[in-house]
Amino acid sequence: MATYSTSEFKNGLKLMIDGSPCSITENELVKPGKGQAFNRVKLRNLKTGRVVEKTFKSGESVEAADVMETDLQYLYADGEAWYFMDPNTFEQVGADETAVGENIKWLKEQDMCEVTLWNDVPIAITPPNFVILEVTETDPGLRGDTSGGGGKPATCSTGAVVRVPLFIEEGEMIKVDTRTGEYVGREKK
Amino acid sequence: MSDWQPSASLDMLKKRARLLAKLRVFFADKDILEVQTPVLSQSGNTDPSIESFLLHEHEDAKHRIQPYFLNTSPEFAMKRMLAAGYGSMYQITPVFRQDEISPKHNPEFTLLEWYRIDFDHHALMGEMNALIRMMAEDLLPLERSQFYSYQDAMIKFAEVDPFTISNNDLKQAAVKAGIDVVGIEDNDSVDVRDQWLDILMCQVVEKNMPKNCPVFIYDYPASQAALAKIKKGSQGTHDVAERFELYINGIELANGFHELSDAVEQADRFHQEQLKRQASGQQGIPADHHLIDALKNGLPDCAGVAIGLERLLMVLTGAQHIDEVLAFPYERA
Numbered sequence: 001m002a003t004y005s006t007s008e009f010k011n012g013l014k015l016m017i018d019g020s021p022c023s024i025t026e027n028e029l030v031k032p033g034k035g036q037a038f039n040r041v042k043l044r045n046l047k048t049g050r051v052v053e054k055t056f057k058s059g060e061s062v063e064a065a066d067v068m069e070t071d072l073q074y075l076y077a078d079g080e081a082w083y084f085m086d087p088n089t090f091e092q093v094g095a096d097e098t099a100v101g102e103n104i105k106w107l108k109e110q111d112m113c114e115v116t117l118w119n120d121v122p123i124a125i126t127p128p129n130f131v132i133l134e135v136t137e138t139d140p141g142l143r144g145d146t147s148g149g150g151g152k153p154a155t156c157s158t159g160a161v162v163r164v165p166l167f168i169e170e171g172e173m174i175k176v177d178t179r180t181g182e183y184v185g186r187e188k189k
Numbered sequence: 190m191s192d193w194q195p196s197a198s199l200d201m202l203k204k205r206a207r208l209l210a211k212l213r214v215f216f217a218d219k220d221i222l223e224v225q226t227p228v229l230s231q232s233g234n235t236d237p238s239i240e241s242f243l244l245h246e247h248e249d250a251k252h253r254i255q256p257y258f259l260n261t262s263p264e265f266a267m268k269r270m271l272a273a274g275y276g277s278m279y280q281i282t283p284v285f286r287q288d289e290i291s292p293k294h295n296p297e298f299t300l301l302e303w304y305r306i307d308f309d310h311h312a313l314m315g316e317m318n319a320l321i322r323m324m325a326e327d328l329l330p331l332e333r334s335q336f337y338s339y340q341d342a343m344i345k346f347a348e349v350d351p352f353t354i355s356n357n358d359l360k361q362a363a364v365k366a367g368i369d370v371v372g373i374e375d376n377d378s379v380d381v382r383d384q385w386l387d388i389l390m391c392q393v394v395e396k397n398m399p400k401n402c403p404v405f406i407y408d409y410p411a412s413q414a415a416l417a418k419i420k421k422g423s424q425g426t427h428d429v430a431e432r433f434e435l436y437i438n439g440i441e442l443a444n445g446f447h448e449l450s451d452a453v454e455q456a457d458r459f460h461q462e463q464l465k466r467q468a469s470g471q472q473g474i475p476a477d478h479h480l481i482d483a484l485k486n487g488l489p490d491c492a493g494v495a496i497g498l499e500r501l502l503m504v505l506t507g508a509q510h511i512d513e514v515l516a517f518p519y520e521r522a
Contacts, residue, residue, distance in 0.1 A: 029288075029291035030391045032387050032390060034444060036387045037238060038370075038391070040392070053367075054370070055371065056370075056372055057373055062371075
Protein backbone atom coordinates (compact mmCIF):
# COMPACT_ATOMS: atom_id res chain seq x y z
CA MET A 1 0.00 0.00 0.00
CA ALA A 2 1.53 3.28 -1.10
CA THR A 3 1.65 6.08 1.45
CA TYR A 4 2.75 9.70 1.48
CA SER A 5 4.53 11.43 4.35
CA THR A 6 3.47 14.98 5.30
CA SER A 7 6.76 16.25 3.86
CA GLU A 8 5.56 15.07 0.42
CA PHE A 9 2.22 16.86 0.70
CA LYS A 10 1.48 19.29 -2.12
CA ASN A 11 -1.53 20.55 -4.01
CA GLY A 12 -3.15 17.90 -6.19
CA LEU A 13 -1.80 14.94 -4.19
CA LYS A 14 -4.46 12.21 -3.86
CA LEU A 15 -4.98 10.68 -0.42
CA MET A 16 -7.44 8.34 1.26
CA ILE A 17 -9.20 10.26 4.02
CA ASP A 18 -11.84 8.53 6.15
CA GLY A 19 -12.35 5.97 3.38
CA SER A 20 -12.80 8.47 0.56
CA PRO A 21 -10.36 9.57 -2.14
CA CYS A 22 -9.42 13.23 -1.67
CA SER A 23 -7.19 15.74 -3.40
CA ILE A 24 -5.09 18.31 -1.50
CA THR A 25 -6.13 21.86 -2.35
CA GLU A 26 -4.16 23.71 0.33
CA ASN A 27 -1.22 22.64 2.49
CA GLU A 28 0.26 24.93 5.14
CA LEU A 29 3.01 24.21 7.66
CA VAL A 30 1.91 25.29 11.13
CA LYS A 31 4.85 25.29 13.47
CA PRO A 32 5.69 27.07 16.68
CA GLY A 33 9.37 28.07 16.88
CA LYS A 34 9.87 25.60 19.74
CA GLY A 35 7.48 22.73 19.35
CA GLN A 36 5.69 20.22 17.22
CA ALA A 37 5.16 20.97 13.52
CA PHE A 38 1.81 20.25 11.88
CA ASN A 39 0.49 20.43 8.34
CA ARG A 40 -2.88 22.12 8.09
CA VAL A 41 -4.41 20.72 4.95
CA LYS A 42 -7.56 21.36 2.95
CA LEU A 43 -8.77 18.35 0.97
CA ARG A 44 -11.48 18.05 -1.62
CA ASN A 45 -13.43 14.82 -1.49
CA LEU A 46 -13.31 13.62 -5.10
CA LYS A 47 -16.64 11.84 -4.81
CA THR A 48 -18.71 14.56 -3.16
CA GLY A 49 -16.70 17.67 -3.99
CA ARG A 50 -16.91 18.66 -0.34
CA VAL A 51 -13.84 20.31 1.20
CA VAL A 52 -12.58 19.20 4.61
CA GLU A 53 -9.79 20.63 6.73
CA LYS A 54 -7.42 18.40 8.67
CA THR A 55 -4.32 18.98 10.75
CA PHE A 56 -1.65 16.29 10.42
CA LYS A 57 1.19 15.91 12.87
CA SER A 58 4.29 16.33 10.69
CA GLY A 59 5.94 13.02 9.92
CA GLU A 60 2.63 11.16 9.69
CA SER A 61 2.05 8.95 6.68
CA VAL A 62 -1.26 8.79 4.88
CA GLU A 63 -2.50 6.13 2.46
CA ALA A 64 -2.33 7.20 -1.17
CA ALA A 65 -5.53 7.09 -3.20
CA ASP A 66 -5.23 5.18 -6.48
CA VAL A 67 -6.78 7.98 -8.48
CA MET A 68 -6.21 8.69 -12.15
CA GLU A 69 -7.60 11.46 -14.31
CA THR A 70 -8.00 10.46 -17.92
CA ASP A 71 -9.61 11.89 -21.07
CA LEU A 72 -12.34 9.59 -22.36
CA GLN A 73 -15.00 9.94 -25.02
CA TYR A 74 -18.64 9.89 -23.94
CA LEU A 75 -20.57 7.25 -25.90
CA TYR A 76 -24.09 6.69 -24.60
CA ALA A 77 -26.26 6.02 -21.57
CA ASP A 78 -28.40 2.94 -21.04
CA GLY A 79 -30.48 4.17 -18.15
CA GLU A 80 -28.22 2.72 -15.49
CA ALA A 81 -24.79 3.90 -16.53
CA TRP A 82 -23.06 6.43 -18.71
CA TYR A 83 -20.40 4.85 -20.91
CA PHE A 84 -17.02 6.35 -21.76
CA MET A 85 -14.37 4.99 -24.11
CA ASP A 86 -10.62 5.36 -24.32
CA PRO A 87 -10.16 6.42 -27.99
CA ASN A 88 -6.79 4.64 -28.17
CA THR A 89 -7.57 1.27 -26.62
CA PHE A 90 -11.37 1.29 -27.22
CA GLU A 91 -11.79 0.12 -23.63
CA GLN A 92 -15.05 1.22 -22.10
CA VAL A 93 -16.06 2.11 -18.56
CA GLY A 94 -19.50 2.81 -17.16
CA ALA A 95 -20.06 5.64 -14.67
CA ASP A 96 -23.01 5.55 -12.31
CA GLU A 97 -25.37 8.39 -11.51
CA THR A 98 -23.39 9.52 -8.46
CA ALA A 99 -20.23 9.89 -10.52
CA VAL A 100 -21.95 11.76 -13.33
CA GLY A 101 -23.90 13.94 -10.91
CA GLU A 102 -25.07 17.31 -12.14
CA ASN A 103 -22.79 17.13 -15.15
CA ILE A 104 -25.30 14.81 -16.77
CA LYS A 105 -26.79 17.83 -18.48
CA TRP A 106 -23.56 18.62 -20.35
CA LEU A 107 -22.87 15.12 -21.69
CA LYS A 108 -23.07 15.03 -25.45
CA GLU A 109 -22.17 11.94 -27.42
CA GLN A 110 -18.65 11.98 -28.91
CA ASP A 111 -17.43 14.77 -26.56
CA MET A 112 -14.17 14.19 -24.68
CA CYS A 113 -14.59 14.36 -20.90
CA GLU A 114 -12.12 14.15 -18.03
CA VAL A 115 -13.00 11.04 -16.06
CA THR A 116 -11.64 10.57 -12.54
CA LEU A 117 -11.00 6.87 -11.90
CA TRP A 118 -10.55 5.51 -8.39
CA ASN A 119 -9.36 1.91 -8.40
CA ASP A 120 -10.32 1.95 -12.10
CA VAL A 121 -13.93 2.92 -11.32
CA PRO A 122 -15.23 6.35 -12.45
CA ILE A 123 -16.08 8.57 -9.47
CA ALA A 124 -16.33 11.97 -11.16
CA ILE A 125 -16.80 13.39 -14.63
CA THR A 126 -15.64 16.81 -15.79
CA PRO A 127 -17.22 17.86 -19.09
CA PRO A 128 -15.28 19.99 -21.59
CA ASN A 129 -15.18 23.68 -20.58
CA PHE A 130 -17.28 24.51 -23.64
CA VAL A 131 -19.98 22.36 -25.24
CA ILE A 132 -22.05 22.97 -28.36
CA LEU A 133 -25.66 21.99 -27.89
CA GLU A 134 -28.85 22.13 -29.95
CA VAL A 135 -31.73 24.21 -28.60
CA THR A 136 -34.76 21.94 -28.54
CA GLU A 137 -37.23 24.19 -26.80
CA THR A 138 -37.52 27.94 -26.27
CA ASP A 139 -40.11 30.67 -26.58
CA PRO A 140 -40.22 32.38 -29.98
CA GLY A 141 -37.76 35.27 -30.00
CA LEU A 142 -38.41 38.79 -31.13
CA ARG A 143 -36.99 39.33 -34.61
CA GLY A 144 -34.53 42.17 -34.80
CA ASP A 145 -33.52 41.96 -31.15
CA THR A 146 -29.80 41.29 -31.24
CA SER A 147 -28.86 43.14 -28.10
CA GLY A 148 -28.64 40.03 -25.98
CA GLY A 149 -30.03 41.91 -23.04
CA GLY A 150 -32.73 40.31 -20.97
CA GLY A 151 -32.73 36.83 -22.37
CA LYS A 152 -34.95 33.78 -21.95
CA PRO A 153 -34.54 30.15 -20.91
CA ALA A 154 -33.76 27.56 -23.58
CA THR A 155 -33.80 23.80 -23.14
CA CYS A 156 -30.98 21.97 -24.92
CA SER A 157 -30.75 18.48 -26.42
CA THR A 158 -29.00 17.19 -23.29
CA GLY A 159 -31.66 18.57 -20.96
CA ALA A 160 -29.63 21.59 -19.82
CA VAL A 161 -31.55 24.80 -19.42
CA VAL A 162 -29.49 27.83 -20.41
CA ARG A 163 -30.32 31.52 -20.40
CA VAL A 164 -29.97 32.70 -24.02
CA PRO A 165 -30.55 36.01 -25.90
CA LEU A 166 -34.05 36.59 -27.23
CA PHE A 167 -33.03 36.03 -30.89
CA ILE A 168 -32.09 32.37 -30.35
CA GLU A 169 -34.57 29.97 -31.94
CA GLU A 170 -35.35 26.29 -31.63
CA GLY A 171 -33.04 24.11 -33.70
CA GLU A 172 -30.08 26.48 -33.40
CA MET A 173 -26.71 25.40 -32.01
CA ILE A 174 -25.30 27.33 -29.05
CA LYS A 175 -21.96 27.31 -27.25
CA VAL A 176 -22.16 27.07 -23.45
CA ASP A 177 -19.52 27.40 -20.72
CA THR A 178 -20.08 24.31 -18.54
CA ARG A 179 -18.19 25.84 -15.56
CA THR A 180 -20.67 28.71 -15.22
CA GLY A 181 -23.62 27.31 -17.18
CA GLU A 182 -23.65 30.51 -19.23
CA TYR A 183 -24.38 31.04 -22.92
CA VAL A 184 -21.27 32.05 -24.84
CA GLY A 185 -22.42 32.40 -28.46
CA ARG A 186 -24.29 31.04 -31.44
CA GLU A 187 -22.68 28.30 -33.56
CA LYS A 188 -23.20 27.48 -37.20
CA LYS A 189 -24.98 24.20 -37.72
CA MET B 190 6.66 36.76 -13.03
CA SER B 191 9.94 35.12 -14.03
CA ASP B 192 12.11 33.20 -11.61
CA TRP B 193 15.15 35.44 -12.14
CA GLN B 194 13.32 38.40 -10.66
CA PRO B 195 13.36 39.37 -6.98
CA SER B 196 10.10 38.61 -5.19
CA ALA B 197 10.31 41.63 -2.88
CA SER B 198 9.57 45.08 -4.26
CA LEU B 199 12.23 47.79 -4.12
CA ASP B 200 9.98 49.68 -1.69
CA MET B 201 9.92 46.65 0.62
CA LEU B 202 13.69 46.26 0.47
CA LYS B 203 14.08 49.94 1.40
CA LYS B 204 11.88 49.29 4.44
CA ARG B 205 14.03 46.29 5.29
CA ALA B 206 17.22 48.34 5.02
CA ARG B 207 15.73 51.06 7.20
CA LEU B 208 14.67 48.49 9.79
CA LEU B 209 18.23 47.12 9.96
CA ALA B 210 19.67 50.64 10.27
CA LYS B 211 17.27 51.48 13.11
CA LEU B 212 18.10 48.24 14.94
CA ARG B 213 21.80 49.07 14.86
CA VAL B 214 21.10 52.54 16.24
CA PHE B 215 18.96 51.03 19.02
CA PHE B 216 21.82 48.79 20.15
CA ALA B 217 24.59 51.34 19.57
CA ASP B 218 22.73 53.80 21.85
CA LYS B 219 22.85 51.18 24.60
CA ASP B 220 26.50 50.40 23.89
CA ILE B 221 25.72 46.77 23.10
CA LEU B 222 28.34 45.04 20.95
CA GLU B 223 27.47 43.74 17.49
CA VAL B 224 29.10 40.35 16.91
CA GLN B 225 29.33 37.87 14.06
CA THR B 226 29.67 34.15 14.73
CA PRO B 227 30.18 31.36 12.16
CA VAL B 228 27.27 30.18 10.05
CA LEU B 229 28.94 26.75 9.79
CA SER B 230 29.32 24.69 12.93
CA GLN B 231 30.67 21.24 13.83
CA SER B 232 27.75 20.64 16.19
CA GLY B 233 24.13 21.04 15.39
CA ASN B 234 20.85 21.66 17.11
CA THR B 235 19.49 18.58 18.88
CA ASP B 236 15.95 20.05 19.17
CA PRO B 237 13.74 17.33 17.62
CA SER B 238 11.38 19.94 16.13
CA ILE B 239 14.17 21.57 14.10
CA GLU B 240 16.08 19.92 11.25
CA SER B 241 19.56 21.18 10.40
CA PHE B 242 21.15 21.26 6.96
CA LEU B 243 24.28 19.13 6.91
CA LEU B 244 27.18 19.95 4.60
CA HIS B 245 29.97 17.63 3.53
CA GLU B 246 33.28 18.92 2.29
CA HIS B 247 34.47 17.96 -1.14
CA GLU B 248 36.45 14.70 -1.05
CA ASP B 249 39.56 16.39 -2.42
CA ALA B 250 39.51 19.02 0.32
CA LYS B 251 42.85 19.32 2.09
CA HIS B 252 41.25 19.13 5.54
CA ARG B 253 39.94 15.90 6.98
CA ILE B 254 36.40 15.24 5.89
CA GLN B 255 34.23 16.75 8.57
CA PRO B 256 30.49 17.31 8.20
CA TYR B 257 29.40 20.83 9.12
CA PHE B 258 25.95 22.02 10.08
CA LEU B 259 24.41 25.24 8.88
CA ASN B 260 23.35 27.15 11.98
CA THR B 261 19.72 27.01 13.00
CA SER B 262 20.49 29.79 15.50
CA PRO B 263 23.62 31.66 16.67
CA GLU B 264 22.71 30.89 20.29
CA PHE B 265 25.46 28.45 21.27
CA ALA B 266 28.30 30.49 19.78
CA MET B 267 27.04 33.67 21.44
CA LYS B 268 26.74 31.94 24.82
CA ARG B 269 30.37 30.84 24.51
CA MET B 270 31.30 34.52 24.14
CA LEU B 271 29.10 35.42 27.12
CA ALA B 272 30.84 32.74 29.18
CA ALA B 273 34.17 34.24 28.13
CA GLY B 274 33.03 37.49 29.76
CA TYR B 275 32.48 39.55 26.60
CA GLY B 276 29.28 41.16 27.98
CA SER B 277 25.91 42.00 26.40
CA MET B 278 25.87 41.55 22.65
CA TYR B 279 23.67 41.26 19.59
CA GLN B 280 23.88 39.66 16.18
CA ILE B 281 21.97 39.82 12.91
CA THR B 282 22.55 36.59 10.99
CA PRO B 283 21.05 34.22 8.45
CA VAL B 284 19.91 30.88 9.92
CA PHE B 285 18.80 27.69 8.19
CA ARG B 286 16.08 25.16 8.99
CA GLN B 287 15.20 22.29 6.68
CA ASP B 288 11.65 21.59 5.52
CA GLU B 289 10.23 24.85 6.84
CA ILE B 290 8.34 26.29 3.89
CA SER B 291 5.00 28.08 4.21
CA PRO B 292 3.63 31.58 3.75
CA LYS B 293 5.34 32.36 7.07
CA HIS B 294 8.45 30.16 6.75
CA ASN B 295 11.50 30.16 4.48
CA PRO B 296 14.28 27.60 5.14
CA GLU B 297 16.82 30.47 5.17
CA PHE B 298 15.80 33.47 7.25
CA THR B 299 17.32 36.25 9.32
CA LEU B 300 17.48 36.32 13.10
CA LEU B 301 18.23 39.24 15.35
CA GLU B 302 19.48 37.67 18.56
CA TRP B 303 20.63 39.54 21.61
CA TYR B 304 21.75 38.84 25.16
CA ARG B 305 21.65 41.06 28.22
CA ILE B 306 23.76 40.35 31.29
CA ASP B 307 21.87 40.55 34.62
CA PHE B 308 18.48 40.63 32.88
CA ASP B 309 15.75 38.09 33.53
CA HIS B 310 13.04 37.36 30.96
CA HIS B 311 10.76 40.10 32.35
CA ALA B 312 13.45 42.77 32.01
CA LEU B 313 14.19 41.57 28.47
CA MET B 314 10.49 41.65 27.54
CA GLY B 315 10.51 45.30 28.55
CA GLU B 316 13.49 46.04 26.31
CA MET B 317 11.98 44.02 23.45
CA ASN B 318 8.78 46.02 23.80
CA ALA B 319 10.70 49.28 23.49
CA LEU B 320 12.50 47.96 20.43
CA ILE B 321 9.33 46.74 18.72
CA ARG B 322 7.53 50.01 19.30
CA MET B 323 10.50 51.95 17.91
CA MET B 324 10.63 49.72 14.81
CA ALA B 325 6.88 50.09 14.26
CA GLU B 326 6.99 53.92 14.26
CA ASP B 327 6.00 55.22 10.81
CA LEU B 328 5.04 51.68 9.65
CA LEU B 329 2.25 50.33 11.87
CA PRO B 330 0.37 52.15 14.64
CA LEU B 331 0.40 49.78 17.62
CA GLU B 332 -2.08 49.40 20.45
CA ARG B 333 -0.79 49.27 24.02
CA SER B 334 1.24 46.06 24.51
CA GLN B 335 -0.30 43.23 26.52
CA PHE B 336 1.51 40.77 28.78
CA TYR B 337 0.03 37.39 29.78
CA SER B 338 1.42 34.37 31.50
CA TYR B 339 1.06 31.25 29.32
CA GLN B 340 -1.60 30.02 31.72
CA ASP B 341 -3.61 33.27 31.56
CA ALA B 342 -3.30 33.47 27.76
CA MET B 343 -4.60 29.90 27.37
CA ILE B 344 -7.49 30.61 29.74
CA LYS B 345 -8.36 33.93 28.11
CA PHE B 346 -8.02 32.98 24.43
CA ALA B 347 -8.64 29.20 24.37
CA GLU B 348 -10.61 28.67 27.58
CA VAL B 349 -8.38 25.91 28.92
CA ASP B 350 -6.14 25.85 31.96
CA PRO B 351 -2.94 24.29 30.59
CA PHE B 352 -1.74 23.16 34.01
CA THR B 353 -4.83 21.30 35.19
CA ILE B 354 -6.70 20.08 32.10
CA SER B 355 -6.40 16.41 31.07
CA ASN B 356 -5.01 15.40 27.68
CA ASN B 357 -8.40 14.11 26.68
CA ASP B 358 -10.08 17.42 27.55
CA LEU B 359 -7.42 19.25 25.53
CA LYS B 360 -8.36 17.04 22.59
CA GLN B 361 -12.04 17.88 23.14
CA ALA B 362 -11.20 21.60 23.23
CA ALA B 363 -9.53 21.23 19.82
CA VAL B 364 -12.53 19.32 18.46
CA LYS B 365 -14.84 22.03 19.80
CA ALA B 366 -12.76 24.62 17.95
CA GLY B 367 -13.32 22.63 14.74
CA ILE B 368 -9.76 21.31 14.51
CA ASP B 369 -9.56 17.77 13.16
CA VAL B 370 -6.13 16.38 14.07
CA VAL B 371 -4.47 13.27 12.66
CA GLY B 372 -1.44 11.67 14.29
CA ILE B 373 -1.48 12.65 17.95
CA GLU B 374 -1.37 9.54 20.13
CA ASP B 375 -4.04 8.83 22.69
CA ASN B 376 -2.24 8.81 26.03
CA ASP B 377 -1.48 10.92 29.09
CA SER B 378 2.18 11.62 28.28
CA VAL B 379 3.71 15.07 28.54
CA ASP B 380 4.65 14.92 24.84
CA VAL B 381 1.03 14.41 23.82
CA ARG B 382 -0.02 17.18 26.16
CA ASP B 383 2.48 19.59 24.60
CA GLN B 384 1.32 18.65 21.11
CA TRP B 385 -2.29 19.52 21.96
CA LEU B 386 -1.16 22.73 23.64
CA ASP B 387 0.80 23.65 20.47
CA ILE B 388 -2.31 22.98 18.39
CA LEU B 389 -4.40 25.28 20.57
CA MET B 390 -1.68 27.94 20.65
CA CYS B 391 -1.22 27.98 16.86
CA GLN B 392 -4.83 27.57 15.79
CA VAL B 393 -6.90 29.15 18.55
CA VAL B 394 -4.90 31.49 20.82
CA GLU B 395 -3.04 33.15 17.92
CA LYS B 396 -6.31 33.77 16.07
CA ASN B 397 -8.05 35.31 19.09
CA MET B 398 -5.32 37.79 19.99
CA PRO B 399 -6.17 41.51 19.68
CA LYS B 400 -5.17 43.21 16.41
CA ASN B 401 -2.13 45.47 15.97
CA CYS B 402 -1.12 44.84 19.54
CA PRO B 403 2.18 43.32 20.72
CA VAL B 404 1.21 40.35 22.90
CA PHE B 405 3.90 38.93 25.19
CA ILE B 406 3.37 35.45 26.63
CA TYR B 407 5.69 34.31 29.42
CA ASP B 408 6.25 31.44 31.88
CA TYR B 409 5.71 28.38 29.69
CA PRO B 410 5.07 24.83 30.90
CA ALA B 411 8.33 23.36 32.18
CA SER B 412 8.11 20.68 29.45
CA GLN B 413 8.45 23.48 26.85
CA ALA B 414 11.52 25.06 28.45
CA ALA B 415 13.90 24.58 25.51
CA LEU B 416 16.95 26.51 26.82
CA ALA B 417 15.22 28.45 29.62
CA LYS B 418 15.72 28.25 33.35
CA ILE B 419 12.93 26.48 35.20
CA LYS B 420 11.33 28.22 38.16
CA LYS B 421 10.19 25.68 40.70
CA GLY B 422 6.58 26.06 41.73
CA SER B 423 5.78 26.84 45.33
CA GLN B 424 2.51 25.88 47.02
CA GLY B 425 -0.37 26.09 44.57
CA THR B 426 1.76 27.01 41.56
CA HIS B 427 3.36 24.87 38.89
CA ASP B 428 6.93 24.70 37.67
CA VAL B 429 7.31 27.13 34.79
CA ALA B 430 9.98 27.72 32.18
CA GLU B 431 11.26 31.29 32.25
CA ARG B 432 10.63 31.70 28.57
CA PHE B 433 8.63 34.27 26.59
CA GLU B 434 7.26 34.77 23.13
CA LEU B 435 6.10 37.87 21.29
CA TYR B 436 3.15 37.86 18.91
CA ILE B 437 1.64 40.59 16.77
CA ASN B 438 -1.50 39.91 14.74
CA GLY B 439 -1.28 36.23 15.60
CA ILE B 440 2.20 35.87 14.12
CA GLU B 441 4.93 34.45 16.35
CA LEU B 442 7.83 36.89 16.13
CA ALA B 443 10.27 36.22 18.95
CA ASN B 444 11.29 33.68 21.54
CA GLY B 445 13.32 34.57 24.62
CA PHE B 446 14.76 32.86 27.67
CA HIS B 447 16.09 33.62 31.07
CA GLU B 448 19.02 31.50 30.03
CA LEU B 449 19.74 28.10 31.52
CA SER B 450 23.28 28.26 32.94
CA ASP B 451 23.53 24.83 34.60
CA ALA B 452 25.95 22.72 32.54
CA VAL B 453 24.69 19.41 33.94
CA GLU B 454 21.07 20.20 33.21
CA GLN B 455 21.96 21.51 29.73
CA ALA B 456 23.84 18.28 28.95
CA ASP B 457 20.86 16.30 30.18
CA ARG B 458 18.42 18.28 28.00
CA PHE B 459 20.65 17.65 24.96
CA HIS B 460 20.68 13.97 25.81
CA GLN B 461 16.89 13.81 26.22
CA GLU B 462 16.47 15.51 22.83
CA GLN B 463 18.89 13.07 21.23
CA LEU B 464 16.88 10.17 22.65
CA LYS B 465 13.69 11.64 21.19
CA ARG B 466 15.36 12.04 17.81
CA GLN B 467 16.51 8.45 17.96
CA ALA B 468 13.04 7.20 18.94
CA SER B 469 11.41 8.94 16.00
CA GLY B 470 14.09 7.90 13.50
CA GLN B 471 15.43 11.40 12.94
CA GLN B 472 18.97 12.35 11.90
CA GLY B 473 21.41 12.00 14.83
CA ILE B 474 22.98 15.30 15.91
CA PRO B 475 26.12 15.62 18.05
CA ALA B 476 25.49 17.91 21.02
CA ASP B 477 27.60 21.05 21.26
CA HIS B 478 30.32 20.11 23.76
CA HIS B 479 31.81 23.62 23.42
CA LEU B 480 28.63 25.04 24.91
CA ILE B 481 28.69 22.54 27.78
CA ASP B 482 32.33 23.45 28.49
CA ALA B 483 31.43 27.14 28.40
CA LEU B 484 28.59 26.62 30.90
CA LYS B 485 30.91 24.64 33.14
CA ASN B 486 33.24 27.63 33.09
CA GLY B 487 30.25 29.78 34.08
CA LEU B 488 27.59 31.65 32.14
CA PRO B 489 26.74 35.01 33.72
CA ASP B 490 23.08 35.44 34.68
CA CYS B 491 21.49 36.67 31.47
CA ALA B 492 18.44 36.68 29.25
CA GLY B 493 18.44 36.31 25.48
CA VAL B 494 15.90 36.61 22.70
CA ALA B 495 15.73 35.94 18.97
CA ILE B 496 13.35 37.64 16.59
CA GLY B 497 12.75 36.68 12.97
CA LEU B 498 13.31 39.82 10.94
CA GLU B 499 11.31 38.67 7.90
CA ARG B 500 8.32 37.97 10.14
CA LEU B 501 8.72 41.36 11.81
CA LEU B 502 8.80 43.09 8.44
CA MET B 503 5.72 41.11 7.34
CA VAL B 504 3.78 42.23 10.39
CA LEU B 505 4.86 45.86 10.18
CA THR B 506 4.08 46.15 6.45
CA GLY B 507 1.02 43.88 6.37
CA ALA B 508 2.69 41.47 3.91
CA GLN B 509 0.72 38.21 3.68
CA HIS B 510 3.53 36.02 2.35
CA ILE B 511 7.16 35.83 3.44
CA ASP B 512 8.20 35.95 -0.25
CA GLU B 513 7.08 39.61 -0.27
CA VAL B 514 9.87 40.53 2.15
CA LEU B 515 12.68 38.31 0.78
CA ALA B 516 14.82 39.35 -2.19
CA PHE B 517 14.75 35.74 -3.33
CA PRO B 518 12.75 33.01 -1.58
CA TYR B 519 14.03 29.42 -1.36
CA GLU B 520 12.52 28.35 -4.70
CA ARG B 521 14.35 31.15 -6.52
CA ALA B 522 17.53 31.20 -4.46
